[in-house]
Amino acid sequence: NAGVTQTPKFQVLKTGQSMTLQCAQDMNHEYMSWYRQDPGMGLRLIHYSVGAGITDQGEVPNGYNVSRSTTEDFPLRLLSAAPSQTSVYFCASSYSGIGDGYTFGSGTRLTVV
């Protein structure tokens, strides 16, 4: 009963490097989202997907790419890391819709130096 699994849990990048944050869910949820959480601020939506092959931008998409080739996986790619992308990233999935009954992963803490 894994739920939503995010890897890695921690990552340090240098400015300009690229990387992929992994997210996988085993609940057969159609809806998946990526959020970032910054100190003192609410979670903000980066990208979301309503099913395999379908993705869309959220509130703060710049500097990030996503793809959804399978129902299970929803990776988030940082193209050229910047210090402003230092944050905690959460992946979430839902069976009923974006924002409904989310199951969240445990998060990836990313530091860009």
Add this chain to the structure above:
Amino acid sequence: KNQVEQSPQSLIILEGKNCTLQCNYTVSPFSNLRWYKQDTGRGPVSLTIMTFSENTKSNGRYTATLDADTKQSSLHITASQLSDSASYICVVKIQAGNMLTFGGGTRLMVKP
């Protein structure tokens, strides 16, 4: 602009005491409001969900209230336990689309 404001930002209480967390929102048109509990180093977990017509909803020692007229919600924790130490996040959803508005959270610490 849709906003969710939570107060206080942080709170320390003694084990066994009660506390109330506040959430004020300007989100419109309103669909529902959820309270999440987020343990340190973990993702948020839903505690309650309330729609427009619901005034009160309980989940064990957690009781949420909603006043849709004044756009206020509260989360009351009864007989606090050390395991209640966490951040509590208020989240409001609009009626159409995929947008949620998250509050910044209240960090609660329960001390023995």
